[in-house]
Amino acid sequence: MLALLAAQPGLARVTAATGMTPLHHAARHGWAGVAQRLLDLGADPDAVNRWGLVPLHYAARYGHGAVVELLLDRGARPDVAAAGGQTPLDWAIVFGHPQVARLLVERGAAIGPFAAAGLGDVVRLAAWVERDPGWLSARNDWQGTLLHVAALAGQREAVRWLLDRGADPRARDARQRTPGDHARDPVIRRWLAVAPPEPAG
Known part of the structure; x- marks a missing residue:
């Protein structure tokens, strides 16, 4: 070249x-x-x-x-x-x-909200969410939430903080994966383990 x-x-x-x-x-x-x-x-x-x-x-x-x-x-x-x-x-x-x-x-x-979640920067994450709670359910370009990103990055403190404020562990991204599906950290996987939804009807 x-x-x-x-x-x-x-x-x-x-x-x-x-x-x-x-x-x-x-x-x-x-x-x-x-x-x-x-x-x-x-x-x-x-x-x-x-x-x-x-x-x-x-x-x-x-x-x-x-x-x-x-x-x-x-x-x-x-x-x-x-x-x-x-x-x-x-x-x-x-x-x-x-x-x-x-x-x-x-x-x-x-450092935007998704970057803050992925870096485990809870101070910045809190500032974004407290300014606008809608960030808890906001989606990025692969339809992941803040909780998806924090779980994927293995950021325990951020995951715990988001769960304590109502972030949805059942949320699914563009590939129908939940935050727990992305987690490699065993503690985070345990925190994000949720019962499967009951079958319709």
């Missing part, structure tokens, strides 16, 4: 019909050296594809911390929201990359 860019530097600014750029692909695969060269050749660190995703979303989704740091160093905005509303921080949390999530927070990423 580097040899190809050396021969055809204009490729750094090519955009596919989907809005995908070479930098999106480099970020997805964790090719830090290629990403750096693309940026040197003028690639846009905030290029948006048809799904509203920037290269930082892909680097965060796949846990490529070196690429995340490079993109931020080169001016990428940490809070770009995808078409469904999720930021790179949300993706780092949901896909299980806490080190990348911490890096994004350290570099200025805003």
Whole structure:
């Protein structure tokens, strides 16, 4: 890839019909050296594809911390929201990359309610919910609730706090999974265990 860019530097600014750029692909695969060269050749660190995703979303989704740091160093905005509303921080949390999530927070990423649940930041979570209790039943782009995200991230304190305030452990996401279905922590799984609904009729 580097040899190809050396021969055809204009490729750094090519955009596919989907809005995908070479930098999106480099970020997805964790090719830090290629990403750096693309940026040197003028690639846009905030290029948006048809799904509203920037290269930082892909680097965060796949846990490529070196690429995340490079993109931020080169001016990428940490809070770009995808078409469904999720930021790179949300993706780092949901896909299980806490080190990348911490890096994004350290570099200025805003902590919204879903990110607060996934980080186990009960102080911020409480501020959001107390300001608007509707957040307890709000849905993200995969139809998960705050409780889904906290359970998935293994955040016991956040799960307990949400349950104590009436979050629904029976809520189902787009794949018909409950918060308990996402939980790997045995304590959280026990807290979220609920009796199955009675059959109709």
